[in-house]
Amino acid sequence: MNATQWVAALPMYNVTPSLEACWRDWLADVLVAAGTAAQVVNVRDELTALWRRDDLLLSQTCGYPLTHGLSDAVQLVATPCFDAPGCDGPNYASAIVTHADAPFSTLESCRGTRAAFNQLDSHSGFNALRHAVAPLAHGGRFFGSAVQTGSHLASLQALAERRADVAAIDCVTFALVRDERPALAQAVKTIGWTSMSPGLPLIASKRVPADRIEALRRALREAIAAQPERARRLRLKGVDVLSMDDYSRITLLENEAVELGYPQLA
Known part of the structure; x- marks a missing residue:
């Protein structure tokens, strides 16, 4: 698949239009740091269709859909760690x-x-x-x-x-x-x-190659560190890499x- 054919979206924590723009800004930096081009798309409905796309480079889902049908179509990239009451690491x-x-x-x-x-x-x-x-x-x-x-x-x-x-x-x-x-x-x-x-995971299509997944993981951390003030606004502290076994806690x-x-x- 040509790099320009990938899509990406972060639909989960956009509580205001301004914060949505901040998430998109962070995502753009992730893609640059990963050296991967992708079309950043706006999706508010039909999230399951987005998550199951073969050309999905990066998105975020809830753990319940992940454990109830998505695991055959996606791979785990990372789980964000947030600075928020009620969070403990990932x-x-x-x-x-x-x-x-x-x-x-x-x-x-x-x-x-x-x-x-x-x-x-x-x-x-x-x-x-x-x-x-x-x-x-x-x-x-x-x-x-x-x-x-x-x-x-x-x-x-x-x-x-x-x-x-x-x-x-x-x-x-x-x-x-x-x-x-x-x-x-x-x-x-x-x-x-x-x-x-475990918190809401970042996912990719199973068609995304392993080396690109590793590049995305590095890029996620780099984009958090690159702009500390933006990370504070998004309440992002870092990312951890979890397994599907970790997410079995939900079931x-x-x-x-x-x-x-x-x-x-x-």
Whole structure:
């Protein structure tokens, strides 16, 4: 495949247009440092189609899609390490949040309330919350209702507007929202944390050669070090290289919830 035919995109942590431009700037430097040309594309919908493209040089996915179908089409490049509450190296948790003046102080006190989650295939917003709730559920039920919002930002907005009572928010997203959209962050409060698992991995098509993967790994680190102020804004500290075995933690958490009789948020 000719180098000019590759595509790249970082669709996951764009909480504002300005921050999206910052991610694109960092990605452009990664590509230059890797010595690889690629078309940087804007993708907001149909992410699964992007992630399964044969010409995908670099993108970021959630660990749940990775472990539930993507592993036959992609290879792991690296996992970012973020400077954010709830992160530990390449691992992360979700903040369990409610609206700022809610009477709830623990997840258990949220029994019978309205849950919001971003997507059914999200580890941070759905799977991790399901795992946290499972030991508290009775007969497969805990919440009064659960609504899918489409994104972590939409879940936070639902809490702020009192259309929902509790949600689990990817801790990196939440840290970036505090930085970029402080009014929204101040409309909610944290009452707990989910279990940790490996963070959102950077991936490439299995057609990307091994030497180019190594070049990308070097370039990711170089682009973080090249502009410390930009890295601070993106909350990037570095990258680690993990294996699919590391990501099996996500299916382990899912299986533990199912074994406790809690396969859905309900």
